[in-house]
Amino acid sequence: MNSTCLQKTTRILNKNVFKCFLNSHIRNQSSATNQSLILTDVNDKTGFATVAFNRPPMSNFTLELLQDFSKSLDEVESKNYKGMILTSTSPTVFSAGLDLKELLNPEPARLKALRTAYIDCCIKLYSSMYPTVAAINGHAIGGGCFIAMACEYRIMLPNSKIGLNETQLGIAIPEVAVHATRNIISSRDAEMALTLGSVFTTDEALKIGLIDEVAENKEDALAKSEKFLSLFKKIPKRARGITKQFFRKKVIDLMTNNREKDVEAFVSYVMNPASQKSFQAFLDEAKNKK
Numbered sequence: 001m002n003s004t005c006l007q008k009t010t011r012i013l014n015k016n017v018f019k020c021f022l023n024s025h026i027r028n029q030s031s032a033t034n035q036s037l038i039l040t041d042v043n044d045k046t047g048f049a050t051v052a053f054n055r056p057p058m059s060n061f062t063l064e065l066l067q068d069f070s071k072s073l074d075e076v077e078s079k080n081y082k083g084m085i086l087t088s089t090s091p092t093v094f095s096a097g098l099d100l101k102e103l104l105n106p107e108p109a110r111l112k113a114l115r116t117a118y119i120d121c122c123i124k125l126y127s128s129m130y131p132t133v134a135a136i137n138g139h140a141i142g143g144g145c146f147i148a149m150a151c152e153y154r155i156m157l158p159n160s161k162i163g164l165n166e167t168q169l170g171i172a173i174p175e176v177a178v179h180a181t182r183n184i185i186s187s188r189d190a191e192m193a194l195t196l197g198s199v200f201t202t203d204e205a206l207k208i209g210l211i212d213e214v215a216e217n218k219e220d221a222l223a224k225s226e227k228f229l230s231l232f233k234k235i236p237k238r239a240r241g242i243t244k245q246f247f248r249k250k251v252i253d254l255m256t257n258n259r260e261k262d263v264e265a266f267v268s269y270v271m272n273p274a275s276q277k278s279f280q281a282f283l284d285e286a287k288n289k290k
């Protein structure tokens with residue numbers, strides 16, 4: 001097989017694997033974990049890229065996943081795709097946030113790299129020139145919720161949970177997350193939600209405006225996402241992107257300028273014995289549920 005033919009075959013194979021994951025036909029999780037941690041599929045007709053976290057069943061973030069996600073976000077920007085739908089290949093979870101095993105008894109240098117990579121992804125997503133929508137195909141907790149919040153529009157499946165639960169784990173919410181939350185829901189609801197570490201059902205999230213729409217299933221969520229991105233089809237990209245960035249300037253500046261301070265604070269919260277205890281308690285409780 002010559003190299004062009006091989007490339008074409010590989011592309012087709014990747015596309016089929018991706019479609020299979022998108023439809024949540026994950027029969028064999030160990031084969032899923034052998035795949036890339038991020039899958040990107042581009043619709044040639046619309047120019048929209050669908051980027052999926054590919055770490056079933058929880059789609060929780062490790063350093064490697066975040067590094068790959070950061071590269072995918074660069075690719076969507078540099079290849080000039082017309083918009084991005086963010087989702088996951090897990091059947092019931094968009095993302096359970098940072099991998100708690102990364103936070104438990106961590107090696108400080110890796111923990112710093114994890115948080116830095118997470119903030120990098122948030123900056124790229126929050127300030128992207130292309131339009132973004134989160135097709136929240138299940139639970140979105142902690143860092144998973146914030147990533148969805150960095151998109152411009154959120155469509156969620158019924159019977160799922162979403163929220164920034166950090167205070168429950170002993171991690172203070174950084175100032176930037178306060179402003180980002182207030183950009184979406186009322187200041188009053190934001191203060192209650194972030195101080196309590198509230199996790200909302202789909203219906204509650206819709207009621208307070210944390211999500212914009214509810215979809216019947218994943219297929220419907222992807223169709224609704226395309227509809228949202230299509231709104232911007234005729235709007236010149238540069239004018240749209242710069243206008244979006246003006247609305248988001250405070251959060252972008254805080255994330256960019258406070259990066260080192262945020263990383264230091266995060267490391268100190270995570271290393272705190274009380275937080276360590278709460279990570280272990282969560283993991284033990286989940287084990288004991290079975």
Ligand SMILES: CCCCCC/C=C\CC(=O)SCCNC(=O)CCNC(=O)[C@H](O)C(C)(C)COP(=O)(O)OP(=O)(O)OC[C@H]1O[C@@H](n2cnc3c(N)ncnc32)[C@H](O)[C@@H]1OP(=O)(O)O
Binds near residue numbers: 058060283
């Ligand atoms: C610019 C700055 C902005 C700041 C934004 C904040 C940034 C990051 C902070 C974080 O992300 S901290 C982590 C937050 N996540 C959590 O607290 C865990 C969330 N998980 C859940 O609430 C639930 O698991 C779920 C997603 C609602 C699913 O519930 P379900 O009942 O279906 O499943 P469980 O029985 O709870 O779990 C199954 C299995 O998965 C393991 N697990 C779940 N979440 C994580 C995780 N985040 N990391 C590692 N492992 C996780 C859980 O322990 C079970 O494992 P086993 O017992 O089967 O081995």
